Amino acid sequence: MNSYEAVIGLEVHVQLNTAAKIFCSCSAEFGAEANSHVCPVCMGFPGTLPVLNGAAVDKAVQVGLALGCEIQKFSIFDRKSYFYPDLPKAYQITQMFYPICLGGSLNIDTKSGSRRINLTRIHMEEDAGKLIHGEGESAAYSYVDFNRASVPLVEIVSEPDIRSAEEARLYLQKLRTILRYINVSDCNMEEGSLRCDANISIRPVGEAELGTKVEIKNMNSFRNVQHAIEYEIARQTEILSEGGHIRQQTRLWDNDRGITLAMRSKENAHDYRYFPDPDLFPLKLTDEKIERLKKTIPELPDSRKARFMQEYSLSAQDADLLVSEKDYADFYEDALKIYSSPKNIANWIMSELLRVVNQKGLSIFNAGVAPADIAQLVKLIESGAISGKQGKEVFAEAVETGKTPEAIVSEKGLSQLSDKGELYGIVQKVVKANPSEAERFKSGEEKLLGFFVGLVIKESRGKANPKLVNEILKETLK
Ligand SMILES: [Zn+2]
Incomplete structure (x- = not known):
């Protein structure tokens, strides 16, 4: 056959x-x-x-x-x-x-x-x-x-x-x-x-x-x-x-x-x-x-893909998805003009934004968030002002209401707790309240770190910056 x-x-x-x-x-x-x-x-x-x-x-x-x-x-x-x-x-x-x-x-x-x-x-x-x-x-x-x-x-x-x-x-x-x-x-x-x-x-x-x-x-x-x-x-x-x-x-x-x-x-x-x-x-x-008429032809998908891979170090697969519609590629580059974080902005567009676009059957420019909003959101996360998890909440709210990520963060008091002094205080409290787990961790039971991180984040009502919590815990439980 x-x-x-x-x-x-x-x-x-x-x-x-x-x-x-x-x-x-x-x-x-x-x-x-x-x-x-x-x-x-x-x-x-x-x-x-x-x-x-x-x-x-x-x-x-x-x-x-x-x-x-x-x-x-x-x-x-x-x-x-x-x-x-x-x-x-x-x-x-x-x-x-x-x-x-x-x-x-x-x-x-x-x-x-x-x-x-x-x-x-x-x-x-x-x-x-x-x-x-x-x-x-x-x-x-x-x-x-x-x-x-x-x-x-x-x-x-x-x-x-x-x-x-x-x-x-x-x-x-x-x-x-x-x-x-x-x-x-x-x-x-x-x-x-x-x-x-x-x-x-x-x-x-x-x-x-x-x-x-x-x-x-x-x-x-x-x-x-x-x-x-x-x-x-x-x-x-x-x-x-x-x-x-x-x-x-x-x-x-x-x-x-x-x-x-x-x-x-x-x-x-x-x-x-x-x-x-x-x-x-x-x-x-x-x-x-x-x-x-030749002058009216924009950069076409093949060359745009090659440029995205070279200029922004995107994988072939990511570049393929972003150039599959001219609007996606335009949106992406509009966002990069405002805040240059090629990989993270690409990820937010491909995972969160395109999901909304496909669900609602809208064009990417009408899905509720502008390129500037995605740029702002990624910047808020990268600067540690909010966590990635909070970022998803902010994104959902932005799509729903059309408000900017910054406005949502300040309205909801979402900003992430990154004050080392304050975090140190919470860590001390949690460690003191769990002396036997602290001893077990010190004697090598490293998987207990997650237990402490969870307690600290809970104690901070979800606001603690997990990366900092990790650092301070390791320091404290040495
Ligand atoms: Zn006719």
Whole structure:
């Protein structure tokens, strides 16, 4: 069963987050009332003319620049004809022969090291409407919502460089991270602003020729992508192992049943009768425009990760987590500007803050504490003003109330007892009250130190600085 290798290429559709649709001025916003963002152009009325949205072009170029593509200064929009109720013009405007970007690549970090996945091309196109199938009494009907019709998309096509279901998931996650860094899409798979189709074939290990490929659709989460591809590799392996043949077809992932199902035999390109759209000029880009857009690309996750590891001595794992969202990395560096404690600030963000962010489903900048608050909190702990345990209380209170850590510490009288004289007094009292334990400690029963530390902290009502208590106890019980 292990003598086959998988050859996988992904086609990823990404909705660009422009205010307007790609060929008309209707809003491209997600989630509005059905058919409230429509006009004669995106409804495909006869006699209307598309006008290309420059903002969509800028974002497509930014995608290409962030992925290292060759931006094409000349590209053409084509019509792809097919009949389906979600497509009002009965053709989709896309780019077949001269796409806006060629080449490019992205790196994924696998267990066995970094791997480069090459891209074939990126082209621009318009989205189709959305079919909604009736249930219950309306089960005989299907409805169409044209709000999505003509929302701008880029389709990012990879080379068949991916070798496993896990690599496919890593590729998608990396792509999502990069696209979110450059703010061209929210890349929400559940809402459909990032959609993925996979072309999968298998071949005997060592064979150069490609096997018959099957296209898988309808995988709407990163986990489903991995499961669907795992399933499909196993299905094809079983067929070939038993001497059968793979049929070229499109299959749908059925998430409830955890299997792929045959949908249709794969169309060939000529079924779509592609030809240049006579209503749209060829798209020409100047060097100046490409240069201007290049300047808008921020530091991307790979280089930011390398810099975090070098500049702040973070582990690869910590750096990975902090650069996985641009907001996390920005928040982190904002906090460091106020108080430079790279390791501790990273720990507070990764353990406490991201837990709140994930629980509440908020962005890190809206979770209730600002970068300055985390900086202040870490400073309070490092200076010994409060204990780490008190820090957690202060953090929870800050998230809840929006007050600054300093304000909470002074309001609650939380400051840690670090006065050596006062601590010395408490230690004396505790040792005097427990003479037999003190004797046992002195004769070598060192584990009793914890017993005394606990009593001293209790006596101080939790305020004693444990580090100082330890020192003073060792001194006293010598
Ligand atoms: Zn419209």
